[in-house]
Amino acid sequence: MSQPPRPHTDWKAPAGDGQMLIWPQPAELLRQTTDNHRMLSSADGVLIQGVPLTLLRGELRRGIGHAEADRPLLATGHQVELHHPGVWAKNILIDAAARKMGGVAYHFAVDSDQPKHLHLRLGGALRPITDDPELARVPWTGLLRSPSPPHLEDLLSAAAGAGHELLCGVLRDMQSRLGEQPRLATLLTQAIHGREQELGLGHRCMLTGSLWETTPFLVLLHHVLARADAFAEAYNAALLRYRRAEGSASPGRPWPDLRRDGDTCEAPFWLDWHRQRRRQRPVLQRSADGWVLTLDADRRFLFVAGRDAWSAADALRRFLSLSEVRLAPRALMLTLFLRLFVADQFVHGIGGGRYDQVTDTVIGSFLGMVPPAFAVTTATLYLPEAAQVxxxxxxxxxxxxxxxxxxxxxxxxxxxxxxxxxxxxxxxxxxxxxxxxxxxxxxxxxxxxxxxxxxxxxxxxxxxxxxxLFDRELFFAIQPRHRLLELIDKYRQALDNCGRP
Known part of the structure; x- marks a missing residue:
């Protein structure tokens, strides 16, 4: 059943230092989390390749370590980068809400996106977090190598000279793990999470790359690609609806339509070639039995709507592994998967919240279910010197x-x-x-x-x-510890003062 999009606020990042945005209001956010949990736990009528969503959701949640089905799971996600305070605030909110509800919080670090925001501003200059020469060229962050010991030592010296205590902690943590973590995404994610734990945050953190190999994800992938034309129709219609509501004539906003041409149809995933270190937008060809993904003359995979979900997922896993390729979700599919298969409440920043209104429409029209509510938060922290200016x-x-x-x-x-x-x-x-x-x-x-x-x-x-001074997009770890603790306390007070969910 297609549902009309919920009315959303025109969210604005707060201009004042130390201010935060939480949408909806904390009490409503907690209530929606409970409602989402109840709805998603009973969505047996929503079938993904013939399997109830509840079954796939339970398997995935157990697979990531969340075996207590009655405890709400609050989640957020962002690409692996040097998060500014407005992005980092999402982790504070999921932690505060999980504490309030007796739930658990997860941050999903997306290592399948193109590298972005991986430079530190130190001594008036921008310095890359890694000296991997491929930094500006690799198609996804998971390919980047960890920094060399001399490069990391140079960054640490500059950070110490600037008095950035917390940043020094991040860099020292990276130093301690260099021998065991050759990839930047894992190294940086673990180092940042370690500092978050020191600040008292209790959320868990995991890279998304491993999720794209799980059976529930492969079942969803097969379900979508076996119905490539129907999904593209729902996807493109949702984008058109969003553009009209926003008064936008740009065909690329917020992202382009899926291309359809006769018996060919673009898929909403990335086709990643591991050995060649490249990616492309896969295009499927209609056949008499379903939709075909062709890698070359000898390697094809047929997606069939009526195929058994478990055998389809196993066959697809083998095909991708033997071909040394991966199908990773693009933006809409990524949040659709996390919101339906993982979370009871997903927290976006402002941009993600705006664009996930498209996801709401796709969930309603393609899967025939009411989309679970999501939340939005951000915060502003300027450099401390800005306070007197x-x-x-x-x-x-x-x-x-x-x-x-x-x-x-x-x-x-x-x-x-x-x-x-x-x-x-x-x-x-x-x-x-x-x-x-x-x-x-x-x-x-x-x-x-x-x-x-x-x-x-x-x-x-x-x-x-x-x-x-007034740049709100600098890495949160250059802030003094006490300012980050004050922001954490503001979020916790906002949740603690709103009553029981």
Whole structure:
């Protein structure tokens, strides 16, 4: 059954230092988590390749270490990167909510996305967290190598010189694990999680790469690709609906449609070639029996809607392994999988929350179920030095400039406007009055505009100087420990003060 999208707020990141956004309100978030848990635990009528969702969901949750079915699982996810405080706040919220509800929290570190935000700002310069020469070229983060010992030592020296205590802890942890972790994604994720535990957060953390080999994921993958045309129709219709609601004419927003051309159909996954270290958007070909994924003349896999789910998953696993390829989910499929197969509550940032409205529509139209509610959070922490600085407001100064440029005192402009309105359209009189009005404004405001332009020039220089101070997207571990603890305490108070779910 296709459900209309829930109304969502036009979320905005808070401008003030130390401020946070939690949507919906904490009490409602807890209630929705309980409702989601109840709904997903009884979704026996939702069949994935003929298997009840509840069965697949239970198997996956047990597989990641969550065997207590009655305990709610709150989750979030983000690609492996140097998270800024607004992203990191998602971990604080799931931890606080899990504590309140007696549940468990998981952060899923996505190592199958393209590398992004892997540079530290130290000493006024951007420094990569790894000296792997492939940093800017690899198609997914899981391919990146850990930094060399000399590179890590250089970063640690710069961080110590800047007084970044927590960042030094992250880098020392990475140093201690270098011999056992050749891949950056694992090394960095473990080091960051270790510092989170020191700050008192209790969520668990796991990389997503292993999930794409599980039976429940492969069953979902087979279910979708055996119905490639129906899924693409639902997917593209959901995108169209979102674009119309947003008033957007861009075919790439928030991402492109799945391409359909006759008997071919693009799949909503990545086809990753491990040995060649490349990826592509797979395209399936319709056959008399189903949909075919072709790797080359000798390697094909047929997705059939009526095939037994377990044998289909086993056959697909063997095919992918022998071919040394992987099918990894793109954005919508990734959150669809985590929201339906893993979590009782999934927490997004602002961007993810906006785009997951598309996922809601796909869940309703393709799977015929009411989508579980999700939550949104973010927070703002500037550098501590910004606390005593008055931030330049260029927008206010630009508005002042428009008022100066277009203003005349003592009602003169209103008089001009009245006379212009009364003059015949396209007449010489109307043109002359327009010219006289603009000439009068230029003469009247010349000195004020010169002074304003000087102030604007100085303000732009100051705004550029302040840009680093008021950058909310710097790695959270450069913040002093006490500021991070204060943010954690704010979230916990917000959850503790909202009553029982």
């Amino acid at each position: 008055q931030r330049v407001d260029l927008s206010a100064l630009l508005r002042e400039g428009r008022r100066i440029r277009h203003g005349l005192p003592n009602g003169r402009k209103a008089d001009f406007v009245r006379r212009i309105d009364s003059a015949p359209r396209r007449s010489a009189l109307r043109d002359r009055l327009f010219h006289e009005m603009h000439q009068a404004m230029a003469e009247q405001n010349r000195d004020a505009l010169v002074a304003w332009e000087r102030r604007l020039s100085a303000a732009r220089l100051e705004a550029e100087r302040q840009r680093r």
